[in-house]
Amino acid sequence: MAAKTFPIEAGHIMMFARSVGDPNPVYYDAEAAKKTEAGGVIAPPTFVQSSAQFDPDYFLRPKIGQPWFGSGKNPTGITRAPGGGGGGGGGGLHAEQHYEYHRPLKAGDVLTATTFPGKTWEKEGKRSGKLVFSESVTEYRDQNGELVVTARGVGVRTERPVEQPAPPATGKKEEA
Amino acid sequence: MALSASKLKVGDVHSARLVEDLKRTQIVQYAGASGDYNPLHTDEIFTTKVAGYPSVFAHGMLTMGMTGRMLTDLVGDARLTKYGVRFTSQVWPGDTLDGTATVTEVADGIARFDVSTKNQDGVEVLSGYAEARVDP
Structure with missing residues (x-):
């Protein structure tokens, strides 16, 4: 993946904090945040995940004028789902995520993300057939080239959807 | 408010309710904020008819984000140095999640925690660790 610019914007932090x-x-009130140890609005621990918003090629965002695998007139807009889309049989799921914080991420920072491929490995899963894991490491550096966050993600592709355990006798979760 | 090493003991457990009766709309909110619009999380028709799951389900990163709130509420703003998780089971609309952070080590100004989040049936949905700078 090419390096990309990720501006850390206060409004985006507020929306992200609300969503979790x-x-x-400290995530939305500049005046209150000034009085904290952080000294200003900072981003919550998992915020860099939203760098996807600034990746022009991010494959899990509908693109103007291009087919999209979600439902519209039909249950899917394309006959074969793209990689990681969870089409047909199985699909890509997020297996692990790890962060190292080198300093707090602040509103106003401008990060550059560089992603390196990591290991890949396979495992036989009981509930979903063959599992293929792949790792990637992303370094987020600030406007001065200093490392702010290191993120290591592990994705897994499954042969078929993960089988669900039988629902418990009580506490039914989903209506039919 | 940051934690003080002198007040932490290995084995101390902090727990918090992360969400009660998770709504599909919150999952939509997370999709919008994070930019992960995978229809598996927001599009019931695609997810049930094409992908073969019983319903849409939460992004793992939403669970990690909600669990992160428990951690930053515990250790204070701007104090986390490491946070990592494995997603061990899916989280569905209607789930109620509780998180725990258990102190495993306190040394050299750093506190280490085991982190776990479970659903209303006691099934672990997230398992991981965190480290934070603490005061003496």
Whole structure:
């Protein structure tokens, strides 16, 4: 993946914090945040995941004028899902995510992300057939070239959808 | 408010309710904020008819984000140095999640934690670790 620019914007941090149910003012209130140890609005620990917004080629975002594998008139907009899309049989799922924080990520920072491929390995899964794991490491550097966050993600592709355990006798989760 | 090493003991457990009756709309909110629009998380028709799952399910990263709130509420703002997880089971709309952080080590100004999040049936959905800078 090519290096890309990821501006850390206060409004984006606020929306992200809301979406994970975190009401901490350090994520949206500049005045309150100034009085904290952080010294200003910072980003929550998993925020760099939203760098996807700034990746022009991110494959899990519909692109203007291009087919999309989600439903519209039909249950899917294309006959074969792209890689990782979870079409037909199985698909790509997120297996692991690891972060190292070298310093707090602040509103106003401008990061550059560089992704390196990592290991790949296979495993036989009981509930989903053959599992193929692949790792990638992304370094997020700031406007001065300093490392801010190192992220290591592991994705897994499954042969078929993960089988669901039988629902418990009580506490039914899903309506038919 | 940061933690103090002198007040932490190995084995101390902190727990918090992360979400009660997770709504599909919150999953949509997370898709919009994070930019991960995989229809498996928001498109019931695609997910049931094409992908073969019983319903849409939460992004693993939403569970990691909600669990992250428990951690930053515990260790204080801007104190985390490491946080990593494995997603061990899927999280579905309607789930209620509880997280725990258990102190495993306190040394050299760093506290280490085992992190676990379970659903209402006691099934672990996320398992991991965190490290944070603590005061003396």
